[in-house]
Amino acid sequence: MNRAIPYLLLLALFLLSQVVYADANANLEVNTPAIASVKQSMQDRHAQLVTYYEGGAVGFTKDGLLALRDASVVPLAQRQAVNALISAENQDRNVLYREIARANNHPEWENNIRTTFGQRWIKLAKAGWWYQAANGSWAKK
């Protein structure tokens, strides 16, 4: 009977270590050089994009990207620049979602991360900015 005690103790210790390990996983890893660099590039671009968010030219899609919502509010001369901004931003956002998934050793989480970001960009967007509702139509915050 007494010989069982070390085994039970071992089991208890093992289970405890698993709990501690799970707790350490409560945060997602977002501090990698790749994430930092894409974040910096998005931060630099934001100053240019914010005008178009406010004007309603650019809106947030439900899948965590940007789209040209209404080209007519952009002067003809600027349209190409807006499209370039959107495409550069979307490229960065795709890299961001992929890199977060990879940094956490779960590349298959990329789409979940994209969906989560999609909801949070919209949630944190300022009043007057446009976003795509669940049914695909555009709405103003």
Next chain:
Amino acid sequence: MRKFLLYTNLSVLFGMFLSACVTINIYFPAAAAEKAADKIIGEVWQLEETEE
């Protein structure tokens, strides 16, 4: 006695197996992802901490 020891060994193995299942985190941590998203969005948009 021997039989008891065998059962103990088996239960230890089973316990390890069960906890290993828990450790392989196959479920997407939605709350942690939301927190991470808010942090990154806050940095990109340079929001104040208090701002929603």
